Amino acid sequence: MAGIIDSAKEAIGKIAEGVTDFIQMDKSEVIQEFKDSTKEKANAMLEEITNLGENMNKAGFELIEINTSLGLPPTFSLTYHFLHDVTTEEQKSILGENEGKKITTIILKTLFKSTAYAKSLKLGVFKLNEVSIQLGLLPEVGVKFKK
Amino acid sequence: MALNKYIRLYTSYNVWANKQMGEVAGSLEDFDFDAEVNSSFTSIRKTLLHIWDAEYIWLSRIQELQPKNIPSKFFTGTKDGLIKQLLDTSSAFDEMGACQDILSLERVVEFKLLNGDSSRSKIYEAIMHCMNHSTYHRGQLVTLFRQAGVKTIPATDLIQFIRLQQKSNLTHH
Numbered sequence: 001m002a003g004i005i006d007s008a009k010e011a012i013g014k015i016a017e018g019v020t021d022f023i024q025m026d027k028s029e030v031i032q033e034f035k036d037s038t039k040e041k042a043n044a045m046l047e048e049i050t051n052l053g054e055n056m057n058k059a060g061f062e063l064i065e066i067n068t069s070l071g072l073p074p075t076f077s078l079t080y081h082f083l084h085d086v087t088t089e090e091q092k093s094i095l096g097e098n099e100g101k102k103i104t105t106i107i108l109k110t111l112f113k114s115t116a117y118a119k120s121l122k123l124g125v126f127k128l129n130e131v132s133i134q135l136g137l138l139p140e141v142g143v144k145f146k147k
Numbered sequence: 148m149a150l151n152k153y154i155r156l157y158t159s160y161n162v163w164a165n166k167q168m169g170e171v172a173g174s175l176e177d178f179d180f181d182a183e184v185n186s187s188f189t190s191i192r193k194t195l196l197h198i199w200d201a202e203y204i205w206l207s208r209i210q211e212l213q214p215k216n217i218p219s220k221f222f223t224g225t226k227d228g229l230i231k232q233l234l235d236t237s238s239a240f241d242e243m244g245a246c247q248d249i250l251s252l253e254r255v256v257e258f259k260l261l262n263g264d265s266s267r268s269k270i271y272e273a274i275m276h277c278m279n280h281s282t283y284h285r286g287q288l289v290t291l292f293r294q295a296g297v298k299t300i301p302a303t304d305l306i307q308f309i310r311l312q313q314k315s316n317l318t319h320h
Contacts, residue, residue: 031238031239034242035242069210070211073242073243075211134212136210136212137206137210138206138239
């Protein structure tokens with residue numbers, strides 16, 4: 001019993017550290033993108049996000065939910081369902097294909113880091129299921145595991 | 148001065164003043180940073196975490212987001228990590244301040260208090276409250292720094308910031 005509790009504590013510790021890293025990761029880059037976003041710029045970003053369909057599937061994810069907040073500047077909360085793993089080479093190639101697309105690159109890098117992070121955790125039957133990414137002045141990442 | 152300009156002055160002042168405090172806090176030994184003290188919060192770390200909590204929570208409310216990762220609940224990192232993340236949040240708060248115009252500042256946001264009760268505030272009220280809150284706790288930090296033996300503590304009065312801005316404007320023109 002003590003062993004299970006210790007493993008759980010260790011996993012929770014790793015999650016906390018991992019989440020902190022994610023939050024830190026591209027934070028200033030995300031804030032730069034959002035800080036002076038006009039309605040037009042926000043719409044263009046949303047269009048870029050929603051047009052990613054095929055690229056996302058190649059990257060092993062599917063966009064399943066979008067929430068937007070009405071704050072100034074706006075915030076987008078995106079939920080991605082994990083489909084399958086991709087190799088490091090494939091990740092590099094996908095990032096290369098999307099070079100210059102700032103929001104797309106931020107999302108892809110975050111998803112790839114989420115996958116690597118999920119793999120580093122030993123949660124038994126629980127597998128990576130969803131990654132939620134909040135883009136705006138308060139960038140945040142959440143990783144959900146399911147049996 | 149128009150309300151949005153006044154608010155921006157306050158949010159940019161907050162970044163500057165937190166940076167000054169961050170520099171002093173960063174120069175402390177870890178022992179002094181975490182030493183138990185007799186104040187509203189029982190260490191310099193906890194006082195900084197409280198300032199960060201408030202700025203994070205109020206920025207979330209103004210952005211109409213549910214605050215999910217309340218710093219004092221999840222942050223277990225280093226002194227430098229804490230200072231950096233507090234300053235990141237203060238800068239984000241300032242960017243939010245920069246986006247506001249006279250009309251948007253009058254907008255009412257609805258949110259849940261930490262005890263679960265519903266509440267509402269105009270955006271300018273929320274910003275003023277939060278910036279005033281940070282100033283209050285920076286005052287406590289100054290006392291705690293002195294107790295930790297720090298001899299030189301930079302002045303963080305609003306007028307000091309205004310004078311610096313005026314000087315910088317003169318230099319640039």
